[in-house]
Amino acid sequence: MTHPVDSILSLVLLSVLFAFGSSRLPVLIKVLAFQGVVVSLVPLFNGHDLSGWGILFTLVTMTIRGIIIPFCIYLAIKKVAIHREVEPIIGYHASLLAGLGLIVAATYISHKFDITSISTSTLLLPASITLLVAGMFLLMARRNAIAMVLGYIMMENGIYLVGTTFSVRVRHIVEFGILLDVLAGVMIMAVILQNIKQEFDDVDTALLRTLKE
Amino acid sequence: MVEIVFLVPLFTGIVAFFLPRNFGRLLLVLTGVLHLFLSILLWVQRSEPLFKAYFAVTPEGLLSLLVISLLFFLISIYTTDYLKASKIKSERIFTGSMLLFLSTMTMVTLSDHIMVMWIAIEATTLASAPLIYTHRTPASLEATWKYVLICSVGIALALLGSVLITISMDVGNVDVPVSFSALTTYAKDLDSMWLKAGFVFILVGYGTKMGLAPMHTWLPDAHSEAPSPASALLSGVLLNCAYLGIFKTNKIMHAAGLGDFQVVF
Numbered sequence: 388m389t390h391p392v393d394s395i396l397s398l399v400l401l402s403v404l405f406a407f408g409s410s411r412l413p414v415l416i417k418v419l420a421f422q423g424v425v426v427s428l429v430p431l432f433n434g435h436d437l438s439g440w441g442i443l444f445t446l447v448t449m450t451i452r453g454i455i456i457p458f459c460i461y462l463a464i465k466k467v468a469i470h471r472e473v474e475p476i477i478g479y480h481a482s483l484l485a486g487l488g489l490i491v492a493a494t495y496i497s498h499k500f501d502i503t504s505i506s507t508s509t510l511l512l513p514a515s516i517t518l519l520v521a522g523m524f525l526l527m528a529r530r531n532a533i534a535m536v537l538g539y540i541m542m543e544n545g546i547y548l549v550g551t552t553f554s555v556r557v558r559h560i561v562e563f564g565i566l567l568d569v570l571a572g573v574m575i576m577a578v579i580l581q582n583i584k585q586e587f588d589d590v591d592t593a594l595l596r597t598l599k600e
Numbered sequence: 601m602v603e604i605v606f607l608v609p610l611f612t613g614i615v616a617f618f619l620p621r622n623f624g625r626l627l628l629v630l631t632g633v634l635h636l637f638l639s640i641l642l643w644v645q646r647s648e649p650l651f652k653a654y655f656a657v658t659p660e661g662l663l664s665l666l667v668i669s670l671l672f673f674l675i676s677i678y679t680t681d682y683l684k685a686s687k688i689k690s691e692r693i694f695t696g697s698m699l700l701f702l703s704t705m706t707m708v709t710l711s712d713h714i715m716v717m718w719i720a721i722e723a724t725t726l727a728s729a730p731l732i733y734t735h736r737t738p739a740s741l742e743a744t745w746k747y748v749l750i751c752s753v754g755i756a757l758a759l760l761g762s763v764l765i766t767i768s769m770d771v772g773n774v775d776v777p778v779s780f781s782a783l784t785t786y787a788k789d790l791d792s793m794w795l796k797a798g799f800v801f802i803l804v805g806y807g808t809k810m811g812l813a814p815m816h817t818w819l820p821d822a823h824s825e826a827p828s829p830a831s832a833l834l835s836g837v838l839l840n841c842a843y844l845g846i847f848k849t850n851k852i853m854h855a856a857g858l859g860d861f862q863v864v865f
Contacts, residue, residue, distance in 0.1 A: 564719040
């Protein structure tokens with residue numbers, strides 16, 4: 388029988404491929420907002436915490452990951468980007484192929500681990516590994532500074548997805564602290580982006596090469 | 601009430617954002633004196649933390665705390681003259697960030713919960729980023745961008761490592777608080793494969809923040825572009841804080857009988 392989480396996680400896997408193939412920043416942000424919402428809903432489906440606080444916390448997570456963080460980046464784009472291309476170092480077709488390879492590799496690796504005692508979902512581990520590595524891929528393969536921040540957020544989503552398996556142990560207050568740190572980090576990055584734009588008139592990281600080492 | 605040691609600079613740091621310049625300088629020195637006093641008090645008579653699940657006074661933490669406190673006290677005196685001599689446009693942001701930076705570093709030394717440790721170390725990155733961009737030059741902007749991005753991504757890997765350690769508790773059926781002290785006691789029962797994986801990610805993650813090669817590339821740039829008081833704090837004590845995270849995980853590994861794994865790695 389298919390675990391209920393698996394159906395939405397398969398959409399996350401597709402969204403990774405979509406993100407690899409898209410050339411425009413607004414599309415990439417929408418993909419990330421979607422991932423943020425799905426990832427924060429997973430604890431509800433896992434079913435181990437359906438108390439009032441658990442549901443409230445899930446909603447707060449969803450608001451921050453799915454709405455506030457993408458909106459921060461969207462505002463940054465509106466202010467700084469003239470041309471909204473992601474300026475790839477590795478082309479879109481090669482990225483897509485890499486994405487497919489990544490999903491296959493993540494599924495293969497996940498079969499080596501036995502986490503059935505923690506979660507019965509078959510796609511949880513492959514999806515989180517894929518998100519994690521895909522985020523790193525975006526960081527490396529795109530020259531646009533905004534795309535790099537988006538890669539970082541995708542990585543964080545992947546880590547949160549691994550973390551949903553253990554939410555019984557860690558109190559909500561601690562998870563909330565982690566979330567606030569990520570939010571503050573993204574906001575600081577957005578501020579730096581605006582300064583980069585003012586100083587260099589572009590957010591192309593190829594311009595940031597004066598400091599060696 | 602151990603928490604007061606990092607709550608004092610947190611409070612004064614927030615206040616400093618709204619105060620005029622001269623008060624900010626005075627506040628920096630005052631907090632330095634008060635923080636040193638509280639740290640020594642903690643050394644002389646060990647008091648109990650209010651939130652025992654999250655904070656604890658450990659010998660290694662206390663040692664780093666005293667180093668931080670002493671260094672900050674000396675720097676705060678030097679900074680008063682430094683600020684008079686140099687023309688920093690946004691001095692309030694500088695003093696505020698210095699105090700918040702002190703607060704977050706103190707929190708690292710006192711934290712016992714794995715995730716609280718991570719939160720505190722990530723917070724040090726965020727609090728010190730404005731310090732590096734104090735001079736508002738293109739080079740300092742580049743250094744700040746590099747610092748924030750590389751360290752955030754690196755520390756995200758440490759978060760993954762911390763999560764893997766909690767999975768090792770789940771798999772090994774260990775039901776204790778997720779704190780370094782409890783895990784060291786019950787280290788033998790943890791699942792060794794997930795524990796090893798967790799250690800590797802924590803080493804890489806906090807290692808990035810500590811400036812271990814080959815993840816060190818942000819370090820020379822950030823340290824050289826930051827104003828000298830901030831640079832002194834970065835190289836003097838921030839790296840020790842990141843090392844504390846690795847050291848505490850290392851203790852769990854030794855207690856679990858996996859000490860030789862680290863030598864191989």
